[in-house]
Amino acid sequence: MVNAFESLGLDVEALADEIGVDIDIFTDTAGRPPRDTLGRFWRAALRASRDRHLGLSAGEVWHPRADHLVILLLTSAETIGQGLETSFRYQELLSHGRVLSLDKVGELHAIHVNKVEHELPITVHEIEFIAVIVLKVLRFATDGRFTPREMQFGHPYRGNIQKYTHAFGCSVTFGHEQTTILADEEAWALPLAHGNMALHGQLRTVAASLHSELESYAFIDIVRDRIKLLLPRGQSNIEAVAEALHMTARTLQRRLQDDGTTYRALVEASRKSIMVGCFERNETPDEIMRHAGYTNQRAFRRALRRWNMPDPDDGSPS
Numbered sequence: 001m002v003n004a005f006e007s008l009g010l011d012v013e014a015l016a017d018e019i020g021v022d023i024d025i026f027t028d029t030a031g032r033p034p035r036d037t038l039g040r041f042w043r044a045a046l047r048a049s050r051d052r053h054l055g056l057s058a059g060e061v062w063h064p065r066a067d068h069l070v071i072l073l074l075t076s077a078e079t080i081g082q083g084l085e086t087s088f089r090y091q092e093l094l095s096h097g098r099v100l101s102l103d104k105v106g107e108l109h110a111i112h113v114n115k116v117e118h119e120l121p122i123t124v125h126e127i128e129f130i131a132v133i134v135l136k137v138l139r140f141a142t143d144g145r146f147t148p149r150e151m152q153f154g155h156p157y158r159g160n161i162q163k164y165t166h167a168f169g170c171s172v173t174f175g176h177e178q179t180t181i182l183a184d185e186e187a188w189a190l191p192l193a194h195g196n197m198a199l200h201g202q203l204r205t206v207a208a209s210l211h212s213e214l215e216s217y218a219f220i221d222i223v224r225d226r227i228k229l230l231l232p233r234g235q236s237n238i239e240a241v242a243e244a245l246h247m248t249a250r251t252l253q254r255r256l257q258d259d260g261t262t263y264r265a266l267v268e269a270s271r272k273s274i275m276v277g278c279f280e281r282n283e284t285p286d287e288i289m290r291h292a293g294y295t296n297q298r299a300f301r302r303a304l305r306r307w308n309m310p311d312p313d314d315g316s317p318s
Contacts, residue, residue, distance in 0.1 A: 001026060001038075001041070001058065001062075001129070002023065002026045002027055003062065003063070004058035004059070004061050004062040004129075005045055005058060007061040007062075008049065008051075008057060008058060008061060010045055010048055010049060011048075012026075014048075015041060015044045015045055015048060016041070018044045019037070019040040019041060019044050021037055021040075021041075025037060026038075026041070032092070032093070032094065032095065032096055033096070034096065034118075035096040035097070035116065035117065035118045035120070036118050036119050036120045038096070038126070039120035039121075039122070039123070039126070040120065042054075042123055042125055042126055043120075043123070046123070046125060052158065052159075053125075053128075053158070053160060053163055054125045054129075055123075055124065055125035055126060055127065055128030055129035055130075055132070056128050056129075056132060056163055056164065056167050058125075058129050058132075059128065059129045059131075059132025059133055059136070059167060060132065060166075060167060062129075062132070062133055062136065063136075064133070064136045064137045064139075064140040065140075066194070068093075068094055069090070069093060069094075069203060069206065069207055069210070070087050070090055070091055070093055070094040070207070071087070071094075071137065072199075072203055073086050073087040073090065073200065073203050073204065073207060074086070074087040074137065074141060074192075075140075075141045075192055075193075075194045075195075076192070076194060076195060076196045076197075076199045076200040076203060077192055077195060077197075077200050078191060078192065078195045078197060078200075079188070079189050079190060079191055079192065079195075080138060080141065080142065080146060080183075080187065080188055080189070080190045080192065081109065081188040081189065083141065083192060084102060084111065085102060086200070086204060088100055088101065088102060089207075089211075090207040090208070090210075090211045092211065093207060093210055093211060095116075096116060096118075097114075097116030097221045098114060098116065098221065099113065099114055099116055099130065100112065100113060100114065100130075100134065101114055103180075105180070105182060107184070107185070108149055108182045108183065108184055109182070109183045109184070109185070109187075109188045110180045110181070110182055110183075111134060111180065111181040111183070112178055112179065112180050113127055113130050113131055113134070113178070113179040113180070113181075114178070115127070116221055116225075117224075117228070117273050118224070118269055118273060119269050119272045119273050119276070120273060120276055121273050121274070121276055121277030121280070123280075124153075124155045124158065127153070127154070127155070127179050128153070131151065131153075131168075131179060131181060132167050132168070134181060135148065135151075135167075135168060135181065141192050141193060141194070142190045142191075142192060142193060143193040145190055146183075146187055146190055147169060147170060147187060148168065148169075148170045148181050148182060148183050148187070149170060149171075149182045149183055149184050149187070150170055150171045150172075150173065150182045151164070151168040151170055151171070151172045151173070151180075151181055151182075152172075152173050152174075152176040152178075152179065152180045152181075152182065153172070153173070153174045153175075153176065153179050154175075154176055154177065154178045154179045155174065155175075155179075156174055156175055157174040157175070158174075219255060219259060220256070220259055220261060220266070222245070223241065223245070223252070223256065223263075223266055224266050224269070224270055226241050226244050226245060227241055227266055227267055227270045228270050228273070228274065229244075230244065230293075231267075231270060231271065231274065231291070231292060231293030232290055232291050232292075232293060233293075234293060234295065236267055236293045238252060238253065238263045241263075271292045271293065271294075271303065272303075272307055274291050274292045275288055275291075275292050275303070275304075275307070275309060276309075278291055278292070279309065279310070279312075284312070285300075285312040288300075288312065
């Protein structure tokens with residue numbers, strides 16, 4: 001991301017200063033930048049560039065290289081399918097959550113780009129950037145032979161279809177349930193140019209050891225995603241979420257405490273994330289309340305003041 005922004009002529013150190021972080025948090029390949037820090041960085045870059053297709057533009061100038069354990073796991077496997085299955089198993093070593101997942105859609109293989117959100121919602125620019133770099137890594141791993149069948153985006157069409165088809169080299173469609181790269185069996189079985197099963201086995205052992213220290217994050221993300229799903233339905237109580245996860249409320253609360261957080265903290269963070277996204281989409285006050293699970297106007301306005309958000313009824317800061 002940093003290298004891509006620099007290639008676009010953006011002053012990345014100034015962007016980092018603007019959001020109050022050290023640029024090293026993004027360039028340390030042994031670390032994982034916090035989700036909301038990434039979100040603030042993307043928003044600062046968007047303001048500076050004024051590029052409504054910033055994600056695609058950044059993806060186009062980004063150059064893939066095997067400089068991380070997760071990427072090496074992919075490129076050292078025998079085939080694309082095997083490399084993806086192994087590397088995705090340990091992707092939290094690189095990302096802030098399970099951003100990518102595998103599935104089947106009919107006869108096609110699917111790579112889903114998931115929205116793992118904390119207080120800030122994922123922007124379309126981040127989604128489009130991730131989709132481009134995944135495709136570029138797969139082309140890098142196969143010496144350019146990998147071609148997807150179709151690129152499906154979860155967000156609406158945003159204009160300039162030529163820019164999308166140039167970036168992905170296939171049919172690009174919008175407004176789907178989620179963002180997905182579709183590939184046929186021939187592409188899935190492509191041999192990797194740098195496959196080395198002896199190295200692959202050694203890397204898996206290292207990855208498994210490192211990943212075992214991060215398992216708590218996966219559980220917190222699962223709970224947060226379930227809260228976001230149930231909030232608009234008015235089911236934000238811990239009992240409803242615990243039932244959806246097939247455990248008791250007491251067990252859920254204990255596991256969260258063991259992981260250094262609480263159910264109430266996750267509900268608050270989820271509501272804030274939802275409301276930020278609603279404001280960015282210029283939704284009405286009623287829509288914002290419904291999505292965030294508020295049924296009481298006073299509670300809704302207290303939340304606006306607590307998070308220093310504008311009151312949508314009067315357009316002025318609360």
